[in-house]
Amino acid sequence: MSMQRQTRFRIGGMDCASCASKIDTAVRGMPGVDDVSVSVTAGTMTVSHDETSDLDAIGKKVRRLGYSVSPAQAKQPGTHTDQHTHGTCCGGDHDHDANSGRHDHDREGEGDAPVVEGLHGHDHTPMDGPWWKSPKGRLTILSGAALVAAYLVGLVLPAIEIWAFAAAMLVGLVPIARRAVMAALAGTPFSIEMLMTIAAVGALIINATEEAAMVVFLFLVGELLEGVAAGKARQSIRSLSELVPKKALLEDEQGTTREVPAETLSIGSIIIARPGDRISADGIILSGESAIDEAPVTGESVPVSKAKGDAVFAGTVNGDAVLRIEVTAAAEDNTIARVVRLVEEAQEKKAPTERFIDRFSRYYTPGVVAAAALVAILPPLLLGASWNEWVYKGLAILLIGCPCALVISTPAAIAASLSAGARRGLLIKGGSVLETLGKLTAIALDKTGTLTEGKPKVTDIVSYGRSETEVLRLAAAVEAGSSHPLALAILKKAEVDKLDLPRSSDNKALGGKGVSATVEGSEIFFGSRKSASERGDISDAHKQEIEALHADGKTVSVLLVDGQIVGLIALRDEPRADAEDGLKALELADIRTVMLTGDNALTANAIGVRLGIEVRADLLPADKSRIVGELQAEGHMVGKVGDGINDAPALAAANVGIAMGGGTDVALETADAAILHGRVGDIAALIALSKKTMRNIHQNITIALGLKAVFLVTTIAGITGLWPAILADTGATVLVTMNALRLLR
Structure with missing residues (x-):
C-alpha cells in the first residue's frame, strides 16, 4: 500500500x-x-x-x-506546552490579582524558494506594486488605448472603422485566447477565457467589432480588479507577522543585555521587555509586574495585569514596568505565527467556487454549437432541404446562442449591487461573497468593537459621604495625564460633566495596584479593592456593593481620601446603540446568532443577557475558529463578524467573514466583506442586499435564455432570420443591463 x-x-x-x-x-x-x-x-x-x-x-x-x-x-x-492562560476582561472589582488594566489599575476579573514565472504573454505574477506597473495592468491600459484609438479612427476614416475595432479587440483577445487554449489542453475546455474568446470571435464574424472590442476590454478590467484585491488580501496575511518586533533584548548569563534578531531566540532564552515595547516572543514572566495590552491576540477590551509566572504572547504591548521573560516558543511557532497559519489553513479549506457563467458554459456553449451544426446539416442530408436555407438558419442559431447576454447578466447585477452597497458603507469582496451572504443561517459576532463600542464608559458612580460629582472630580484629578483606557473614560466623563479638576502632586503609579496623588492637601488613592483594603477600611457592605457591580460585568475602582473610602466608579464597554435592534433583525430573518469573545464570562454574559444573544467567552483565536467549524458541522452556513487581529482565523474559517468599521487592517483585508459604519444593523442589510441581487441575477438569466429560446423556435420555423437573431442577443444584453441597474436604487 x-x-x-x-x-x-x-x-x-x-x-x-x-x-x-x-x-x-x-x-x-x-x-x-x-x-x-x-x-x-x-x-x-x-x-x-x-x-x-x-x-x-x-x-x-x-x-x-x-x-x-x-x-x-x-x-x-x-511540541511545547501551550501556556496560554487566557485572562479575562473588563469585568471585575478592580482587584489586580487576576488580570489588569494598563498602568496602575489591576482589574480583578478582567479579563521560501525562488518563484519561476509562467508563460510568456499570460501573466499571473503577483501584483505587489502599483497595478499600472503589472503586466496585467499594462495589458488593460494598452487594450483601453487601442479601443479609444479605434473610435478616433472611425470618426476620421469611417471606411476602416470595422478593421480598427478588430485590431483593438485583438490586442486584448490574443492573450485571452492563449489562456483559453492552455486551459483546454489542461482539461478545462470551456473556461471563462474560452467563453470570452467565442463571444468576441462571434461578434467579429457578424462585424460587431466595436462590441467585441469593448467586451474584451471590460473583461480585462474585471480581471485586473480581481488581481489587485487578491494581492492586497495576501499582503494582509503577511502583515500579521509584522506585529512581532524584528529585534529582541536578550539577557546573557552575566546579566547584560544585547539586541538580537527576534527570529534567533530559542526556547529557554531570557528577554527583557521595556515599558511600551512589543513583546518579541511567547514566554513566561520571571520577574516584574505590568499591564499588558493583549488586544492584538485575545481581543481583551482592557489591558491585563501580568506578574511572575504569567504567560505573555508575542506581539502584545508591555505597559508600565520592565519584565524579564523566559521564551517558551520559537519565532516560527509563536502566537502570531499560529494565527497566520490558522488564517491560511482556514482559507485553503474553502472549496473553490466557480463563476456561474463558467460552470454553465461547460454545457451551454458546446450545446449551442452542436445544435447549430445539426440544424445546418441534418435537414439537407436527411430531407433533401436547401443547403443555403438551413446553413443560414444554423448561422442564425449560432448568433442566437452567442453568450454575450449571459456573460453580462451576472457581472452587471453584481457590479450594480457592489456599487449600491459601497454607497451605504457595505463593502463586499466579489460576486461569490455576495451570493453566499444570502445563504447564511448563523452569525458569530465578536463582542469588543463589534457588538460594543470597544471603549469602556463610566456606568456607575457610588458615593459615601460625598457627592457623586466630588468622587468623579477627585478620581479624574488623580488620573489626569494617563493614557490608560479606563482613565480616559473617567476623564471623558469629567469633561462631559464640565468639571473643574484640581491640581494633583506627588503622583505615583503603583504597579498592579492603582494610582496615588496629593489633591487639595489630601492623600488620594484610586485603584483595586484589594489594594484599597490594604490602605483603608473596606466594610462588608462596601464589598457587597463592589461584588454586585462586578457580577454585572463591570470594572470597579475604589477611591480613598486619607485612607477613608469615599466612592466607587464602575466602568464597562457598553453595547452599540443599534446592537439590540440589529440582532433582532437577524432573528427575524431566522438567523442564529452567537457571541464569541476573549473577555471573561461575567463581562460577556452581562452583555449577552442585555442583548439576548448566546455567549461563548474566554476564547483564544483558535477557539473562535473551532466554534465556527462546529457550527458548520451542524449544517449552518456561518458568517463571522469581528474587528480585530484575533478574529482573523475565524473570519477566514467562516463561509463569509465580515469586518466591522474601525477594525484593524488585517481584519478588513482578511474578511470577505466590511461594514464601514460599524452598525450591527448593517449585517442584516448585507444579507438583504445579497438576496435582492440573487433575485435580479435569476431574472437576468431568465431574460437572456428566454429571448434566445423564443428566437430559436421562430428561426427554425422560418419566421425570423439573421438580423432578428442578432437582436435576440443584443436586445437581451440591453434588457439584462437595464434590469441590473435597478439595483443602484
Missing part, C-alpha cells in the same frame, strides 16, 4: 475562483494525486499524493497554465 503524503505549494497570480478551478482540474488528473485543495486568497495549493507522484511535473503543469510555483511546506507546530 502506498503512503499518502501532503505537499504545499505557493501559487503566484491566482485572482479568482476560475483560476483555482483550472489549477485543481489540471493537477487532480496527474498520476499519484489523490486530492487537491487550492486557496485563492492565501495563494496556496495543497496536494495529497503518494510516493509515485512527480512533484516537478506538477509544478510544470501549473506553470504551463501561466502561474508561478514554489514549495511552501509549512513547519509543523512545536
Whole structure:
C-alpha cells in the first residue's frame, strides 16, 4: 500500500475562483494525486499524493497554465506546552490579582524558494506594486488605448472603422485566447477565457467589432480588479507577522543585555521587555509586574495585569514596568505565527467556487454549437432541404446562442449591487461573497468593537459621604495625564460633566495596584479593592456593593481620601446603540446568532443577557475558529463578524467573514466583506442586499435564455432570420443591463 503524503505549494497570480478551478482540474488528473485543495486568497495549493507522484511535473503543469510555483511546506507546530492562560476582561472589582488594566489599575476579573514565472504573454505574477506597473495592468491600459484609438479612427476614416475595432479587440483577445487554449489542453475546455474568446470571435464574424472590442476590454478590467484585491488580501496575511518586533533584548548569563534578531531566540532564552515595547516572543514572566495590552491576540477590551509566572504572547504591548521573560516558543511557532497559519489553513479549506457563467458554459456553449451544426446539416442530408436555407438558419442559431447576454447578466447585477452597497458603507469582496451572504443561517459576532463600542464608559458612580460629582472630580484629578483606557473614560466623563479638576502632586503609579496623588492637601488613592483594603477600611457592605457591580460585568475602582473610602466608579464597554435592534433583525430573518469573545464570562454574559444573544467567552483565536467549524458541522452556513487581529482565523474559517468599521487592517483585508459604519444593523442589510441581487441575477438569466429560446423556435420555423437573431442577443444584453441597474436604487 502506498503512503499518502501532503505537499504545499505557493501559487503566484491566482485572482479568482476560475483560476483555482483550472489549477485543481489540471493537477487532480496527474498520476499519484489523490486530492487537491487550492486557496485563492492565501495563494496556496495543497496536494495529497503518494510516493509515485512527480512533484516537478506538477509544478510544470501549473506553470504551463501561466502561474508561478514554489514549495511552501509549512513547519509543523512545536511540541511545547501551550501556556496560554487566557485572562479575562473588563469585568471585575478592580482587584489586580487576576488580570489588569494598563498602568496602575489591576482589574480583578478582567479579563521560501525562488518563484519561476509562467508563460510568456499570460501573466499571473503577483501584483505587489502599483497595478499600472503589472503586466496585467499594462495589458488593460494598452487594450483601453487601442479601443479609444479605434473610435478616433472611425470618426476620421469611417471606411476602416470595422478593421480598427478588430485590431483593438485583438490586442486584448490574443492573450485571452492563449489562456483559453492552455486551459483546454489542461482539461478545462470551456473556461471563462474560452467563453470570452467565442463571444468576441462571434461578434467579429457578424462585424460587431466595436462590441467585441469593448467586451474584451471590460473583461480585462474585471480581471485586473480581481488581481489587485487578491494581492492586497495576501499582503494582509503577511502583515500579521509584522506585529512581532524584528529585534529582541536578550539577557546573557552575566546579566547584560544585547539586541538580537527576534527570529534567533530559542526556547529557554531570557528577554527583557521595556515599558511600551512589543513583546518579541511567547514566554513566561520571571520577574516584574505590568499591564499588558493583549488586544492584538485575545481581543481583551482592557489591558491585563501580568506578574511572575504569567504567560505573555508575542506581539502584545508591555505597559508600565520592565519584565524579564523566559521564551517558551520559537519565532516560527509563536502566537502570531499560529494565527497566520490558522488564517491560511482556514482559507485553503474553502472549496473553490466557480463563476456561474463558467460552470454553465461547460454545457451551454458546446450545446449551442452542436445544435447549430445539426440544424445546418441534418435537414439537407436527411430531407433533401436547401443547403443555403438551413446553413443560414444554423448561422442564425449560432448568433442566437452567442453568450454575450449571459456573460453580462451576472457581472452587471453584481457590479450594480457592489456599487449600491459601497454607497451605504457595505463593502463586499466579489460576486461569490455576495451570493453566499444570502445563504447564511448563523452569525458569530465578536463582542469588543463589534457588538460594543470597544471603549469602556463610566456606568456607575457610588458615593459615601460625598457627592457623586466630588468622587468623579477627585478620581479624574488623580488620573489626569494617563493614557490608560479606563482613565480616559473617567476623564471623558469629567469633561462631559464640565468639571473643574484640581491640581494633583506627588503622583505615583503603583504597579498592579492603582494610582496615588496629593489633591487639595489630601492623600488620594484610586485603584483595586484589594489594594484599597490594604490602605483603608473596606466594610462588608462596601464589598457587597463592589461584588454586585462586578457580577454585572463591570470594572470597579475604589477611591480613598486619607485612607477613608469615599466612592466607587464602575466602568464597562457598553453595547452599540443599534446592537439590540440589529440582532433582532437577524432573528427575524431566522438567523442564529452567537457571541464569541476573549473577555471573561461575567463581562460577556452581562452583555449577552442585555442583548439576548448566546455567549461563548474566554476564547483564544483558535477557539473562535473551532466554534465556527462546529457550527458548520451542524449544517449552518456561518458568517463571522469581528474587528480585530484575533478574529482573523475565524473570519477566514467562516463561509463569509465580515469586518466591522474601525477594525484593524488585517481584519478588513482578511474578511470577505466590511461594514464601514460599524452598525450591527448593517449585517442584516448585507444579507438583504445579497438576496435582492440573487433575485435580479435569476431574472437576468431568465431574460437572456428566454429571448434566445423564443428566437430559436421562430428561426427554425422560418419566421425570423439573421438580423432578428442578432437582436435576440443584443436586445437581451440591453434588457439584462437595464434590469441590473435597478439595483443602484
